[in-house]
Amino acid sequence: ATALASTIGTGNIVGVATAIVAGGPGAVFWIWVSAFFGTMIKYSEILLAVCFRQKDKNGKYFGGPMYYIEQGLGQGFKWLSVIFCVFAVFSILGTSNLNQSNSIAAAAGIFGVKPIFAGLAAALITSLVIVRGIKGIANVSAMLVPFMACFYIAGALYTILAGFNSLANTFMLIFRRAFSLNAAGGGIAGYTMMNALKTGFSRAVFSNEAGLGTASIVHAAADAGNPVKEGFWGIFEVFVDTMVVCSLTAIAIINSGLYASGLNGAALCAAVFSKHLGGAGGLFLSLSIIMFALSTVLGMYYYGEQCLFYLFPGNKRVSEIYKIIYLLLIIVGSECSLTFVWSISDTLNGLLIIPNL
Numbered sequence: 001a002t003a004l005a006s007t008i009g010t011g012n013i014v015g016v017a018t019a020i021v022a023g024g025p026g027a028v029f030w031i032w033v034s035a036f037f038g039t040m041i042k043y044s045e046i047l048l049a050v051c052f053r054q055k056d057k058n059g060k061y062f063g064g065p066m067y068y069i070e071q072g073l074g075q076g077f078k079w080l081s082v083i084f085c086v087f088a089v090f091s092i093l094g095t096s097n098l099n100q101s102n103s104i105a106a107a108a109g110i111f112g113v114k115p116i117f118a119g120l121a122a123a124l125i126t127s128l129v130i131v132r133g134i135k136g137i138a139n140v141s142a143m144l145v146p147f148m149a150c151f152y153i154a155g156a157l158y159t160i161l162a163g164f165n166s167l168a169n170t171f172m173l174i175f176r177r178a179f180s181l182n183a184a185g186g187g188i189a190g191y192t193m194m195n196a197l198k199t200g201f202s203r204a205v206f207s208n209e210a211g212l213g214t215a216s217i218v219h220a221a222a223d224a225g226n227p228v229k230e231g232f233w234g235i236f237e238v239f240v241d242t243m244v245v246c247s248l249t250a251i252a253i254i255n256s257g258l259y260a261s262g263l264n265g266a267a268l269c270a271a272v273f274s275k276h277l278g279g280a281g282g283l284f285l286s287l288s289i290i291m292f293a294l295s296t297v298l299g300m301y302y303y304g305e306q307c308l309f310y311l312f313p314g315n316k317r318v319s320e321i322y323k324i325i326y327l328l329l330i331i332v333g334s335e336c337s338l339t340f341v342w343s344i345s346d347t348l349n350g351l352l353i354i355p356n357l
Contacts, residue, residue, distance in 0.1 A: 002134070003215045003233070005141040006299030007241045008149060009292050010103035013285070016249040017268045020259045025170075026177030028250040035242035038210030042234035045356070048072060049216035050227035063220030064303075065213035065356050066310045084355040085307040088214060089322075091348035092304040093329055099345050100293035101333035106266040107289035110282045119334025123327045125294060130301050130323065134221060137298050148291035149245065155273065155284045156248035162276040163255045170255045210238055212349060213356035214303045301326055 019027040045065065052071040053063030065088075066081040073080070101119050108118035129136050160167065209215045215237065224230040249269070253259050256272045263271055266289060274281030304326065305319060312318040 001141040001145045002138045002218045002299050002302070004145050004149075004237055004240065005137075005295035006218075006303070007209050007215060007237055007296075008145065008245055009296030010100055010289060012241065012245040012292060013152075013249050013269055013289055014103045014106075014265045016246050017253060017259075017265055020250060020253055021264045021268065024177045025173045025254050025259065026175075026179070028174045028247070028254070029178035031242060031246055031250070035210075035238055035246075038242070039235045039238045041357075042210040042215065042238050043231040045210075045213050045216040046219045046234040047227045047231035049213075049220040050222075050224055050230045053220040061221050061223075062306060062309075064217035064306060064310075066307065067220070068216075069355070080355050082311065084213070084352070085311050087348070087352045087355065088212075088307045089304050089311075091212070091352040092214070092300050092307075093326065094348040095300070095345040097297065097326060097329035098333035098336055100297050101330040102336050103266060103289050104293045105334035107286040107293075110270060110286045115334040116331065119331040122294060122297065122334070123330040126297050126301070126330060127323075127327055129298055130326075134218075134302050137302055140298060141295060144291060144295050148288065148295065149240070152245065152288045152292070153248060155277065155288070156245075156252050159252045159273055159276045160248065160255055166255055166257075167251075170251055173254060174250075210234075211353045211357055213352070214300070217303045217306050218299070297330065 016028075016031070019031065023030075048068035049063045049065070052068040053061050054067060055061055066085050069081045069084060070078050101122050104122050105113075105115035105118040108121075109115065129140050132139075215234065219230055219233065222230060253268065253272050256275050258268060258271050258275070261268070261271065266285065269289075270282050270285050272281075273285050277284055301323075304322060308318055308322050
């Protein structure tokens with residue numbers, strides 16, 4: 001549940017919207033392609049994390065990419081584990097805090113709440129949960145994730161079925177634009193396809209974390225005896241996150257015809273759901289984004305904490321400083337621009353993928 005909490009986030013809603021606006025409907029096809037290969041990558045990450053995990057003096061398991069790199073490849077590759085942890089800390093601070101709190105602020109803005117107040121509220125809720133450690137995060141995730149996923153899936157399905165007549169055209173548009181070789185010129189066609197591919201892959205990775213290795217950190221802490229069975233949960237996560245939740249968002253947006261309206265991010269999604277849910281559309285989207293974003297902020301905190309534990313074992317002061325910075329950046333992210341936040345996220349995720357893969 002904690003791993004799903006960190007994967008099912010604003011990337012499933014706002015991220016998909018920005019992908020379609022930036023890369024066109026064809027970006028959705030490349031999101032699916034990325035997810036297909038992502039299932040294999042995430043399975044491997046989790047299997048390795050469980051195989052090479054460690055046990056502390058209290059009998060609790062811990063692990064992740066930094067341990068399977070060092071233990072699996074040998075002490076000579078410890079430098080690569082260090083690089084992974086450094087990139088991971090910055091990536092988590094950039095993709096979790098800035099991005100998720102930015103979406104929370106946008107969602108709360110529908111109710112007239114100022115971004116700074118939304119950021120302060122998110123930081124307060126986060127602080128109350130993370131003070132209890134992984135057990136507190138896991139307990140909240142176990143309650144929140146199934147509810148928020150079912151809530152959003154039901155609303156998205158209703159919106160899609162309300163526009164059932166144009167559903168066939170939506171799928172034709174996705175596949176045709178993914179290989180848009182019939183454009184006016186070869187240069188335009190090449191650029192369009194490249195943009196669709198780039199945005200599709202980057203948003204899929206942001207959403208399901210396959211290739212980043214971060215989700216394997218919490219799987220390593222699970223009471224799992226069989227690495228293969230635990231790895232299957234990684235396949236399930238990518239499927240639920242990308243093939244189900246992201247796909248529902250994408251189909252709802254393209255089916256509505258509003259993706260070319262000039263709107264972007266949360267504003268585009270709000271318009272899509274309001275088209276069929278009326279006044280309740282904005283409320284539905286706001287609640288979904290807030291739940292998705294908060295669950296991600298909680299899950300990602302643990303990942304960063306474990307990476308710092310690897311870099312500075314037993315140093316509680318570093319952990320406390322990280323906690324303060326983490327909470328402060330939630331507030332900062334609420335005031336940042338959408339384009340800036342997504343550029344930061346794509347860059348940091350790209351760096352993190354290199355040492356892990």
